[in-house]
Amino acid sequence: MNQAQIDFQQLRIKHILFKSKVRSVLYGGTYDANFFSNHGPVNVWFNSVGLSKYRDLPEMQSLLQVHQELNSTTNLLISRYQSGKIEQAHEGLSKIDELSEKFLDLLAKLEGK
Template sequence: MNAAQSDLQQLRIKLILFKSKVRSAVYGGTPDEAFLSPGGPVSQWFSTIGGVRYAHLPEFTTMARLYKELLATANRLISLYRSGKIEEAHDGLQEIDKLAEQLTRLISSLEVRLV
């Protein structure tokens, strides 16, 4: 596995964990505020590894935009849950899945390009 594959695999794993934490939070678990914040591990990947090694690639710009949208959506769903709009929060998980899938496709595309 080369460095790019390792970097992108790290991002995939962080993304899976992100989705899991969002799902847990809107099904009554305690939200992991640190993980689901602009300073969380996925955000850090984009500002460090991604920002240093891949920022010059067009896929990276789209990936970063999608992640910001994913983060905002996650926080909106958690807010909905906290305000008692539980079904609306549950329904919003489809949007999380859609954004995460788009991001995963871009990660794969970038990986193919770099290998």
């Protein structure tokens, strides 16, 4: 396995953890503000690895945009959940799944390069 494959595998794992944490919070788990902040594992990966090593790849910019959309959707759903709109928050998980699929597809394209 080369370094790029390792980098992208780390991102895949961090992304799956992110998605799992979103689902957990929306089903009553503990909300970790630091995890969902700019200091969370996926954001740290983009800042320390992704944008420093792979900035010139167009897919990296697309991947970052999808992750930012995941972040904003997550914040909206958590806000809904915390304000008692639990059913609406759960319904929004389909958007998280859709964005996650897009994220993983882009990541697979990056790995193929």
